[in-house]
Amino acid sequence: MxxxxxxxxxxxxxxxxxxxxxxxxxxxxxxxxxxITPKKISGKITVFNVEDVEKALIGGAL
Known part of the structure; x- marks a missing residue:
C-alpha cells in the first residue's frame, strides 16, 4: 500500500x-x-487549489 x-x-x-x-x-x-480555476464548494464559498495556482505561476500563465 x-x-x-x-x-x-x-x-x-x-x-x-x-x-x-x-x-x-x-x-x-x-x-x-x-x-486559474475557482471551485464553488457552497452557495457563497469559492476556493482555489493552491497547487494548481502555483503551476500556473510556474508555467507563466500569471
Whole structure:
C-alpha cells in the first residue's frame, strides 16, 4: 500500500491574493480569464487549489 499524501490545499480568494501579493480583483480577473480555476464548494464559498495556482505561476500563465 502506498504512503502518499493526497491532501489538497485550498484558499479563498482573499487568502490567495495575500499569498500571491496581488489584489483581490486580480484574483477574480485571472479566474475570469481562465488562468486559474475557482471551485464553488457552497452557495457563497469559492476556493482555489493552491497547487494548481502555483503551476500556473510556474508555467507563466500569471
Amino acid at each position: 502506498s504512503n502518499t499524501n493526497n491532501t489538497q490545499k485550498f484558499m479563498r480568494a482573499k487568502e490567495l491574493a495575500k499569498y500571491l501579493g496581488i489584489g483581490l480583483s486580480t484574483v477574480w480577473l485571472y479566474a475570469k480569464q481562465g488562468k
